[in-house]
Amino acid sequence: MSVHSRRVPEPSSSPTGHSSLLIGWVLVGLMGLATLLSVLIFAHTSLRLDEAQSLFQISRDVPGVLYLVAQDVHVPLYHLLLKFWTILFGDDIATARYLSVVFFVATIPAVYYLGKLIFSRRVGLFAALLLAISPFMLWYGAEARMYALLAFLTVIHQILFVQIFKIGRGRYWVLYVVVAILGLYTHYFFGFVLLTEAIFYLFFRKHFPVRSLPKFIVAGVISVGSLVPWLGYVYKLGLASNTQPYLGIPSSGDIFNTYAQFLFGFQSDGLNTVIISLWPILVLAAFFTLQRKKQTSPGSVFVIMLAVLPVLGAFVVSVLIKPFFLSRYLIVSLPSLVLVFAWIISIYPPRVQRVVQLVVIILISGLLVIQIANPNTPVKEDYQQAVAYVSSQSKAQDVIIATAPFTIYPIEYYYHGPAKLTTQPIWDRFASGSVPGFDATQLATQTQTNVSDYRNAWLILSYDQGYNQAIKDYYDNHFQQLTHRQFSPGLTVYEYKIRYDPTVSIK
Amino acid sequence: MRRVPHAVPTRVFLLLNISLAIAYFICIACFFPIGNPILFGVLIVAEVFHLWQALGYVHSVWPRRRLHRFNRQFQPPVAVYITVTGEPADIVEATVRGVLAMDYPEAHVYILNDGLVAGRENWREAEAIAEQYGIRCLTRTVPGGAKAGNINHALSQTDEPFIAVFDADHIPKPHFLRAMMGYFVDPQVGFVQSPQFYKNYAQNLVTGGAWEQQELFFGAICRGKDGSNSAFMCGTNMIIRRSALTQVGGMSECSIAEDFLTSLLIHQKKWASVYVSEVLAEGLAPEDFLSYYKQQFRWTRGSLEVIFKYNPLFRRGLTVSQRIQYLSSASFYLSGLIVFANALLPLIYFFTGLEPLTIGTMTLALFFLPYIFVVLYTVQLTSGFSYTFRALSFSLSAFPIHLQAIWQIIRGKKSGFVVTSKRAVAGNHGYLVAPHIVYIVLVGIGVLVGALREGLNPSILSNAAWALVYVASFVPFISAAFQKTTVPREDTVGVTEAIEEAHS
Incomplete structure (x- = not known):
């Protein structure tokens, strides 16, 4: 017998009736926990900019929705679903968020099933737990945006891919193509999922059923081809981008920030620095995986690839071509990351495994609480409180100015007072074309246009597009700043005195 | 013709490994801003060594x-x-029985008894066993050359064209000779080696660690060496062609790693070697930490002597592959020096604030993490997923042994062959890991000093995490040292005595 000829049998994936029932209840419990956290905490936070944009876009009829989404940087499936969802259940932000909660909660058993298919029930269950308490998933799982749907479709597509890999039945191929089309119409970044699968196929094609190559080619052509009409429509509209935020070229730190966010959520700069500075611990974690006969299966390579390649791909493209590196776009990697995480821990010796699992659960739960409780959590956008403050303080003779211009969406969602609401740079949203850029030579003119007929100006600065400081400096130098108040990181309200006219009493 | 199986499935990862190793080295050496020049120099030396080891692997x-x-x-x-130097009679007897049970038409068994010249009180036991089983016992009366001298003495007393060698605790399987001898049909084959397997590997932390360390060597590495005609003799479970051995003057008595050096000399004479990747004999790992320590010291000392005295780069007759393989194997024992230097870097930062590079810790991570992950995966992939954290721990933690051996060589002290104990040496050998415990204490103090000086900034945190990696890696080694061995033994000795004994 060769010293290296021994092989460990595949982990059993056929639970007994008793354990199957128990797992079912555990999954129901996890889904209940995720729902509870989403509904009680995250569904009742302030409307955020992106959500306001979603609500604005679905406020039109279907052709109007398509038109607005085409002008944006996204694809329309989620918006159409949200449109019908709000018609059925109501158009307030909490109701809109519940649609995402549905997809988020559905992702939990899906991740369990994927983990069971690739690794074992234990790994699947722990991954499902990590997903249910993931601060990142809880944040975007209750946001009126497409990210929860994107994560859900990604996991479903992975399941189908693995089923094709293992079984290769015809119905999986059909579903595989259908979900690919849905995924591509949910977010362009679903393309990274398809790309990763293609690369995996390239290296592991011998493990797939015979004659799978032509099927993959046809599936790929149909999936990607389905996007052509939409791209044609966008092209016809002139590729206008109404609300595309300014994104800088990412650095190496952004890669680690992304993974830190995936695992530990959004933390203040100080705490985040602590987390990512401890990266050598990853080396130790890798050392611990050195265990006898803990072999890497093609399935585990697949989830590792999906946890890594989209992030690296987005990074490389952002550095070389155009920056679009945003952690929420990369949510396609998150389910795979928790699976990899759960799998790696499962490799450890049983005693170490239990300790590490407990530490990880406590750590993530603790950081989730901090994310919820800390007012300085970076992604928090408390437009609700900011607008409530302005509403209570402003008069009809005042003007409210939103900078950057597209932040007018969440402000107007909450603001129902008598003061005039405008933006700087000045933006006519009802005219076709993109958001106007900042022009320093126009600063004085536009400011005069905005404030000249008013008593006080309320400048709401958020989503810095690179010119917020210039606008604030101009106001500081030309008007008297009366008050200022910060409501969340990057969201500050400044009150300026414009005129000193005596109050006219009309009888 | 028999085709040698290779379990290594992919060249892609090996190429990726080398590419990342080179890319990482170039970045470290050329593109990152230098901090303290001396520390940078140390880092570069360490990285050159890592690169060499990666290429060698x-x-x-x-x-x-x-x-x-x-x-x-x-x-x-x-x-x-069967080489015997006072090993317990029951162990020798078991080996004799195993040897006699081998299924082969003409095998003449000899006990090579060195107990008398080694001053063992039980030296007569070997003769008694030989008499009991009707085999010859060749007892030396004139000392010299340790195990190599014992074999050479036997060579002069026997005349068979092939010689199979077993340590006293290595019991061959019945088909050992049939599985090995067939390779000698090729007249160019000088020796055939099979793996050492420790049947007591599950006995305790020491035997487990010792075996897991060996498994990588006797698996992927030896199979690979066979592919480049560079497999070398490992002292036991081997068969040598007499004409090859006599051509190089018998087993080399100039080194305590006589098997390693003799292999090199035989390869120089253009003989071929074969490695049979099948467990054909079962032996015993050192059962206590002191014996393990002594064994590792002997291997380190012997291998490093080859570099300094018989450097394969300058030996005529070797192929390029053989030069690389011999140098790679021998230089492995310099890794203690590199581990020590790398482990010191966080401590130096804590106490002085000096660092070899002044780049952001994230930038380093971006280059280092993919590199180390691919290295670890490649090792697992090529070793059939047999490498363990404990094996890594034992390798990293062996730095004091390596440093001690290097120091002895630098001082020019002579060294003798010490047979690894076949019985556990009683007692607690925790004192052997004093350097590791001192390191842990210094890390604790260092983190406090650094934090008081700079606060918990990214540099302090990263260095603390690095130090933690080393501390955690030392834990299995420290645990093995503190494991109490209860089996009594009359010749219990301390490490200093053991090393002095080795020098005598």
Whole structure:
């Protein structure tokens, strides 16, 4: 017998009736926990900019929705679903968020099933737990945006891919193509999922059923081809981008920030620095995986690839071509990351495994609480409180100015007072074309246009597009700043005195 | 013809490994801003060594198709040597029984008894066993050359054209000779080696760690060496062609790593070697930490002596692959120096604030993490997923042994062959890991000093995490040292005595 000829049998994936029932209840419990956290905490936070944009876009009829989404940087499936969802259940932000909660909660058993298919029930269950308490998933799982749907479709597509890999039945191929089309119409970044699968196929094609190559080619052509009409429509509209935020070229730190966010959520700069500075611990974690006969299966390579390649791909493209590196776009990697995480821990010796699992659960739960409780959590956008403050303080003779211009969406969602609401740079949203850029030579003119007929100006600065400081400096130098108040990181309200006219009493 | 199987499935990872290793080295050496020049120099030396080891490993395990001639009917007479130096009678007897049970037409068994010249009180036991089983016992009366001298003495007393060698605690399987001798049908084959397997590997932390360390060597590495005709003798479980051995003057008595050096000399004479990747004999790992320590010290000392005195780079007759393989194997024992230097870097930062590079810790992570992950995965992939954290721990933690051996060589002290104890040496050998415990204490103090000086900034945190990696890696080694051995033994000795004994 060769010293290296021994092989460990595949982990059993056929639970007994008793354990199957128990797992079912555990999954129901996890889904209940995720729902509870989403509904009680995250569904009742302030409307955020992106959500306001979603609500604005679905406020039109279907052709109007398509038109607005085409002008944006996204694809329309989620918006159409949200449109019908709000018609059925109501158009307030909490109701809109519940649609995402549905997809988020559905992702939990899906991740369990994927983990069971690739690794074992234990790994699947722990991954499902990590997903249910993931601060990142809880944040975007209750946001009126497409990210929860994107994560859900990604996991479903992975399941189908693995089923094709293992079984290769015809119905999986059909579903595989259908979900690919849905995924591509949910977010362009679903393309990274398809790309990763293609690369995996390239290296592991011998493990797939015979004659799978032509099927993959046809599936790929149909999936990607389905996007052509939409791209044609966008092209016809002139590729206008109404609300595309300014994104800088990412650095190496952004890669680690992304993974830190995936695992530990959004933390203040100080705490985040602590987390990512401890990266050598990853080396130790890798050392611990050195265990006898803990072999890497093609399935585990697949989830590792999906946890890594989209992030690296987005990074490389952002550095070389155009920056679009945003952690929420990369949510396609998150389910795979928790699976990899759960799998790696499962490799450890049983005693170490239990300790590490407990530490990880406590750590993530603790950081989730901090994310919820800390007012300085970076992604928090408390437009609700900011607008409530302005509403209570402003008069009809005042003007409210939103900078950057597209932040007018969440402000107007909450603001129902008598003061005039405008933006700087000045933006006519009802005219076709993109958001106007900042022009320093126009600063004085536009400011005069905005404030000249008013008593006080309320400048709401958020989503810095690179010119917020210039606008604030101009106001500081030309008007008297009366008050200022910060409501969340990057969201500050400044009150300026414009005129000193005596109050006219009309009888 | 028998085709040598290679379990190494992919060249992609090996190429990726080398590419990342080179890319990482170039970044470290050329593109990152230098901090303290001395520390930078130390870092570069360490990285050069890592790069060399990576290249050596990839060269070892790179899949090659080397076909060996094999004929099961080739069954010439074989002398079977069992080398004995006062090992307990029950152990020797078990080996004799195993040897006699080998299924081979003409195998003449000899006990090579060195107990008398080694001053063992039980030296007569070997003769008694020989008499009991009707085999010859060749007891030396004139000392010299340790194990190599013992074998050479036997060579002069016997005349079989092939010699199989077993340590006193290595019991061959019945088909040992039939599985090995067929390779000698090729007249170019000078020796054939099979793996050492420790049947007591599950006995305790020391035997487990010792075996897991060996498993990588006797698996992927030796199979790879076979592919480049660079497999070397490992002291036991081997068969040598007499004419090859006599051509190089017998087993080399100039080194305590006599098997390693003799292999090199035989390869120099253009003989070929074969490694049979099948467990054909079962032996015993050192059962206590002191014995393990002594064994590792002997291997380190012997291997490093080859570098300094018989450097394969300058030996005529070796192929390029053989030069690389011999140098790679021998230089492995310099790794203690590199581990020590790397482990010191966080401490130096804590106490002085000096660092070799002044780049952001994230930038370093971006280059280092993919590199180390691919390295670890490649090791697992090529070793058939047999490498363990404990094996890594034992390798990293062996730095004091390596440093001690290097120091002895620098001082020019002579060294003798010490047989690894076949019985556990009683007692607690925790004192052998004093350097590791001191390191842990210094890390604790250092983190406090650094934090008081700079606060918990990213540099302090990263260095603390690095130190933690080393501390955690030392834990299995420290645990093994503190494991109490209860089996009494009359010749219990301390490490200093052991090393002095080795020098005598």
